[in-house]
Amino acid sequence: MKFVEKSGKSVEEALRLALIELEVTREQVEIEILEEGSKGFLGLGAKETRIKVSKKNTSTDVAQNFLGQLLKEMHIKADIECEQVEETLNINMIGEDMAILIGKRGQTLDSLQYLVSLVVNKDRESYLRVILDTENYRAKRKETLESLADKLALKVKKSRKNVILEPMNPYERRIIHSTLQNNPNVSTKSEGDEPYRKVVIYYDYKKNKVN
Numbered sequence: 082m083k084f085v086e087k088s089g090k091s092v093e094e095a096l097r098l099a100l101i102e103l104e105v106t107r108e109q110v111e112i113e114i115l116e117e118g119s120k121g122f123l124g125l126g127a128k129e130t131r132i133k134v135s136k137k138n139t140s141t142d143v144a145q146n147f148l149g150q151l152l153k154e155m156h157i158k159a160d161i162e163c164e165q166v167e168e169t170l171n172i173n174m175i176g177e178d179m180a181i182l183i184g185k186r187g188q189t190l191d192s193l194q195y196l197v198s199l200v201v202n203k204d205r206e207s208y209l210r211v212i213l214d215t216e217n218y219r220a221k222r223k224e225t226l227e228s229l230a231d232k233l234a235l236k237v238k239k240s241r242k243n244v245i246l247e248p249m250n251p252y253e254r255r256i257i258h259s260t261l262q263n264n265p266n267v268s269t270k271s272e273g274d275e276p277y278r279k280v281v282i283y284y285d286y287k288k289n290k291v292n
Contacts, residue, residue, distance in 0.1 A: 099134035
């Protein structure tokens with residue numbers, strides 16, 4: 082946590098100098114009074130107020146520090162890029178051999194994302210969504226699932242038999258549901274308990290009756 086110590090005739094004056102040097106706002110710092118000022122007697126022996134102003138760790142700082150230490154423990158070298166857009170924190174890891182961080186069907190990546198989310202949201206009043214990615218895996222996986230959904234929907238339309246997909250996390254299930262929500266022949270639903278909850282694609286007779 083970066084900090085500076087400043088002196089002034091008042092806390093407000095010392096704080097103003099500290100904020101200028103740190104290039105932050107009042108809401109982004111914590112203040113500790115190191116020495117109370119005094120006017121002295123008839124102007125003699127007057128002392129200035131001395132304070133310590135520390136820059137608070139942002140959600141980005143927390144995520145980078147935690148993930149950086151985690152990767153260090155795993156003996157993996159990677160650059161970590163963070164960007165917060167409103168209530169979503171996007172984190173991208175760049176390095177060699179990132180496949181180990183993705184794991185089978187993204188399971189390792191999802192686990193890391195879950196851990197980072199827990200740490201980032203620990204002391205927050207409002208929830209901050211964390212999206213952890215590497216090698217553009219999320220976008221590639223989304224395209225794969227959308228293509229799979231369309232192919233299986235066609236299969237269900239022809240056979241009129243339900244198709245049950247492999248267990249997926251909530252994010253991936255939403256992709257399947259979203260892809261097929263306007264399909265004129267089939268509908269989707271989720272069944273089972275986490276972490277084995279699955280999407281079921283079924284022939285929707287009501288839709289086809291209307292069509």
